[in-house]
Amino acid sequence: MDIERKEHLAHRGDMGVKASAIRVKAARYSSGFEKQHEFARACGISKTSYNNIEKGLQFPNRDVMKYLYRAHRIDFNFIINGDFAQLPADVQQNLFDALERANSEWDQTQG
Structure with a gap:
């Protein structure tokens, strides 16, 4: 995959809530x-809070970013x-x- 496709x-x-939602879902x-x-439980947050992140209603919180970094080596620079x-x-x-999957799913729910 070339760099332009990855970007x-x-x-x-893009530091917007939609882009963050797609990146968190992919993570x-x-x-x-x-x-x-199950992911919300691993992060230590409620399912409702996590669902709001994936819907693009709120930005990912510190608990999500801390979990992704510590458990999966995905840092906040990627998420944000x-x-x-x-x-x-x-x-x-x-x-x-x-990300291929998460972008496709976002497009399907929004389109």
Whole structure:
């Protein structure tokens, strides 16, 4: 996958709530969680709070970003701004596969 495609999928430079929602959802998928409630529990937040993050109603909180970094090596630079260069290669590979899915699902629910 070329760099332009990666930047597009990651919404690099977009600090908006929609882009953050897509990146968090992709991070959830790449971390092996299909169910929102299981991921929310792992992060230590309520399912409702997490659902609001994925719906683009609120930004990801510190608990989500801390969990992703500590447990899955996905740091806040990716979640907030889509910067992926600092992520390990194996993490990037999983994230970009998941970003394809998360972007497609967002487009389906919004379109």
